[in-house]
Amino acid sequence: MAFERKYTDEVRTRSVETVIRRRRDEPGNRAIIREVAEEFDVGPQSLRQWLARYDDGSYDYDDDDGDxxxxxxxxxxxxxxxxxxxxxxxxxxxxxxxxxxxxxxxxxxxxxxxxxx
Known part of the structure; x- marks a missing residue:
């Protein structure tokens, strides 16, 4: 059985960008990941993993429409x-x-x- 993606690439990318922007704008807010996860209706742990991939440089998802x-x-x-x-x-x-x-x-x-x- 193949793994199916639960979240779209757009949701992943937008949520990661939102966390990065909010970390820059709100350096004292320690609940950013939880808040953004709720905003995009994604799991906080999934968002943490996406951020870890961004930090180590492996953040790259296939985009079916070429954008x-x-x-x-x-x-x-x-x-x-x-x-x-x-x-x-x-x-x-x-x-x-x-x-x-x-x-x-x-x-x-x-x-x-x-x-x-």
Whole structure:
């Protein structure tokens, strides 16, 4: 017996987008998943699984009518975010090295300025 999907791709995509948007707009609300699950009449655990797939990058559902704009938009924003994180991590490494160099220079200068007793 083949597995039948209980929810449409549109419901999955819209509910995941709604959770992501509400998390951004309401960072203190800890009941977002439950509220969105009720709004879209889906199971909270199913919604959590869809969000986990979104987070690990495997969020991609077949779309029978060929309209994949929403999935493409999610994927492109995820790629842009990944690239931004990589850039910032490289920048942090450079700044940490600069900080170590400046600390060494300050130590050397402080030795030179210290009066000889």
């Amino acid at each position: 994949r704009e929403v999935t493409r938009r999610i994927g492109s924003s995820r790629q842009a975010l990944t690239e931004r994180i990589a850039f910032l991590e490289r920048r942090i490494l450079v700044l940490e090295e600069d900080n170590r160099s400046l600390t060494r220079v300050v130590a050397l200068l402080s030795e030179q300025l210290r009066p000889l007793a």
